[in-house]
Structures are given as C-alpha cells and as structure tokens.
Amino acid sequence: MYGWIWRHLPGNAWVRALISLVLVLAIVFVLFQYVFPWAEPLLPFGDVTVDEGMAGPR
C-alpha cells in the first residue's frame, strides 16, 4: 500500500519525501479536525456526570 503510493509519487526521493510529509500532515489535520471530534462522543471516555441512564447528558 505505502510502497505503491511511494512508487506513484512524482519526482526524486527528496521530492517524494516532501510530498509524503505534506500528505501525512494533511491526514493528521483531517483526523484532528473532523474525524476525532465526530468519533469522540461515540466512545465511552468522556462521561463525567451522574445521571439516570438513558435520559441524562453524556
């Protein structure tokens, strides 16, 4: 998978490394900005209140 991406990037090794870095940063940005905020409420790590089960706030 990564090997395939590497082979299909243009330029020499340095250019490819640079493009790879940009791609990685873009993916991290998308994860932090959109994916994780979406996933977080679905995971049971952030509930701090006491409540009566279903009805209460998470």
Next chain:
Amino acid sequence: MARTDQDERRGELPDAASGRRRPRRGRIAAAVGILGELLITAGVIMALFVVYSLWWTNVLADREAKKQGDRVRRQWAQQEGPGRLDTKDGIGFLHVPAMDNGEVLVKKGTSTATLNDGVAGYYTKPVKSAMPWDKKGNVTLAAHRDGHGAKFHNIDKLGKGDAIVFETRDTWYVYKVFAELPETSKYNVGVLSPVPKGSGKKKAGRYITLSTCTPVYTSLHRYIVWGELVRTEKVDADRTPPKELR
C-alpha cells in the same frame, strides 16, 4: 537462479542473509503485507486519538475557557453597583488550591457541549443545583477528568479540610471538604440531593458537590467530593482573594 539474483539487484536492496528471497511476492504475501500495513495504520490512528484526547482537546478547551472567563470578568467590571446578575455566560469561578488548576469558569448545564469548553457546569438535571447564594441547598458541579481542559483531573488530591472557593461577582464563598466518595455508580444521583446522600449529612445546609469520572482516562465510575460552606467574604475593589487562595 541467476535471473532471480539480477531481479534482486534491480529491485529493493537484497537481504544479505537470505539471498533466496524472491523480489516478486506471491499473491498471499502481498495480501498479508497490505493487512500488516493496515494494522500498523490503525495503531498509528489510535495513538493519534490518544494525543488528540489528552492533549489537543485541552489546548482547545483552555483557549476557549480563557476567552469565556475573560468575557465574564469584563461583564463584572462593567456592571457597577448591585443589580440583576447576568448568568448566561457563567455564574462565577471555582478555585480549588488542592487541585492546582487555577480558576474554573462555572456555567449552566452539564451537557457535553458546555463541558467541552473547559469549564465546570452546574447540574440542571436530574437534580437541579442550588446557587452558592441560596440560603440552603447543594451546589452541584461537573467537569472533565481528562481532556477538554481536564479541570477536575486532580480531584483525588482533595482531602478533608481542603478549601473550595467559589467566586461570584460580589462574594467569595469558602467551602471546606468534609466527605468524599472515591468511586460510585454513574447512576447514583442521590449525591446531588440538597442533603447529599452518602455524605453523612442529615440536615439541610449549604453544600457543594464536585463530580467527575474515575478512574482516570475512563468513564466507568464517578468521583464525588463534598464541601460545606464555612464563611463568605465580600469582594473588595481589588478583588483580594480570601486567605485560602493566597
């Protein structure tokens, strides 16, 4: 054999120890390789999620809480003399020296959206919180243990006799911790009662309840700390903090 060696030289660096390794992998080997890469990717994403949860949400929440806190302080400065207190943006600040986390803005409600801004919220349900200035009742607060400001992260550092100070525009309310519940069910709403169940108190009084989740990094149980009002102090012109905070 010779052909294989040539291919190796042209392809990736040949592994000196295993000269027989063929550069062109079989279909199964390729599938296993892709599976391995996917698993590694999943691991990296999970690690990034931990970084997000325990660091990045704190950065965002602290920034937001600072902004909202500053706004409340500006409003307080503008409202001269006594008057109807505007509580939409927050009713005051919580100072807990034992938690060593500065001031925590207290806002209405304990919804995820509210608490994620790095503030503490007072309960509106299932049991409505009292206000510090009420004659009797239980001021019930919740905040995050980890991530999103982690304002109650050090709740376990609180012990009996430690001060909890609630600052409103005009008054410092000084509470002293008298009981705690290091682990209780998340359905134990009795802890929020006007006379909190499990605290040992039988008579109505002016109590404060801090609630968050425990153990750290999970939401399995709830950690409760109760305080009782010992005195109030008028806020002076310089907002000199009470001696507990000095």
